[in-house]
Amino acid sequence: MMNELLLNVESVGGFFCVPPSTSCKELELGPDEMTSSNDYGASSWELNVQVDQPNEDSPLEFKLRVTGDFHVGGVMLKLVEQIPVPQDWSDHALWWEKKKCWLLKTHWTLDKYGIQADAKLLYTPQHKSLKLQLPNMKTVRLNVSFSSVVFRAVIDICKTLNIRRPEELSLLKPRDNISKKKRKEKNNKHPIDEDILDLDQVPTSPGSIASPGLYSKTMTPIYDPINGTPVSSTIMWFSDSPLAEQNCNILAVSQPNLTPEVLAKMYRPQNQIDKAELNTGWLDSSRSLMEQDIQKEDKLLLRYKYYSFFDLNPKYDAVRINQLYEQARWAILLEEIDCTEEEMLLFAALQVNANVKS
Numbered sequence: 001m002m003n004e005l006l007l008n009v010e011s012v013g014g015f016f017c018v019p020p021s022t023s024c025k026e027l028e029l030g031p032d033e034m035t036s037s038n039d040y041g042a043s044s045w046e047l048n049v050q051v052d053q054p055n056e057d058s059p060l061e062f063k064l065r066v067t068g069d070f071h072v073g074g075v076m077l078k079l080v081e082q083i084p085v086p087q088d089w090s091d092h093a094l095w096w097e098k099k100k101c102w103l104l105k106t107h108w109t110l111d112k113y114g115i116q117a118d119a120k121l122l123y124t125p126q127h128k129s130l131k132l133q134l135p136n137m138k139t140v141r142l143n144v145s146f147s148s149v150v151f152r153a154v155i156d157i158c159k160t161l162n163i164r165r166p167e168e169l170s171l172l173k174p175r176d177n178i179s180k181k182k183r184k185e186k187n188n189k190h191p192i193d194e195d196i197l198d199l200d201q202v203p204t205s206p207g208s209i210a211s212p213g214l215y216s217k218t219m220t221p222i223y224d225p226i227n228g229t230p231v232s233s234t235i236m237w238f239s240d241s242p243l244a245e246q247n248c249n250i251l252a253v254s255q256p257n258l259t260p261e262v263l264a265k266m267y268r269p270q271n272q273i274d275k276a277e278l279n280t281g282w283l284d285s286s287r288s289l290m291e292q293d294i295q296k297e298d299k300l301l302l303r304y305k306y307y308s309f310f311d312l313n314p315k316y317d318a319v320r321i322n323q324l325y326e327q328a329r330w331a332i333l334l335e336e337i338d339c340t341e342e343e344m345l346l347f348a349a350l351q352v353n354a355n356v357k358s
Helices: 037-043 072-082 149-162 179-187 260-265 272-276 317-334 341-357
Strands: 005-009 014-018 045-051 060-066 092-094 101-103 122-125 127-133 139-145 168-173 196-199 297-306
Touching: 045 072, 060 072, 072 092, 072 122, 139 149, 297 317, 317 341
Parallel strands: 045 122, 127 297, 139 196
Antiparallel strands: 005 014, 045 060, 092 101, 092 122, 127 139, 168 297
16 A cells, blocks of 8 residues: 555646645645635626527626636536526527627637626527528528638538539628618618528538438439439429428529519619729638628628639539529629620520520
8 A cells, every 4th residue: 555645736736745644734725825715706707798589689698707717618508507598509609799709619718718807798699590692683591600701601501502612602792782772761661572582491500401402422413202313404303301392493493584674773883993892892701700790681692703613514503503694694784794795695695595405
């Protein structure tokens, strides 16, 4: 047997040996080495945290007494224990509005994040509803991760919409409406309801079960479970996913042209400066949506950013090819790009030929 006692002293961070004959008085800590409750109260402070409630107009507010060595996970646990409403908090995370920062590293301490008593945090879901205008001018509502970087969010969006090569697309802020239009909408007693395809229930988070799409990971075509034939490249088949219920063939098939009256109301750039301003709204792909002041139910544009495409296959890319065509078509109609009349006619002739052969 050992003739010595092993004592663990946290202040030293290791073990040291003490003979058995050592008395307790000799092991007593001095007054400067002890932490009393008064000292803890002096070193602790109140942290203001708001809890985002989806069905409430105003968030719940809580004050947690913490110290700088509290880790973020411990703060979240302490907060959930005080919330009287039981629910699934697995998708929630802390958001620091002042620094535009998600506190996703739950093992980090408050001191490491630089959070002090004047900080105000928001406990909010990471996935929120977002309205997206597709290249064919159709608007869909999706549940998108606001904590992931935009590049990751676009990948999840394209997975839901069955669009391959998501690196070709990005998110664009719509051009701000002129003040006259804003005043007109405020005075309008009967606002025009936008036709929005609601896909809010489709999961888009990484690792979640998304729509099966038109292709598998091995690039083999998906077969119709009824007749066993491969799915056509021009017909959308989404199995039992929510996409089938919403008639999502509008993503792969060109829609009828709008009336001249509706086209006349759409924004058209008047000069080169206006055309240049169209590209100032691209979001930073390395930052999250909330870091770029995008909030729940905001509207963004899903567009092809660089006109460099590869691996186009009609067998698998029905949605991708149609959305690419629609973006080029609307860019011509709204005069966003410079092209000659001959180029416009050639573009239209190619589309007519494609429609006839299909």
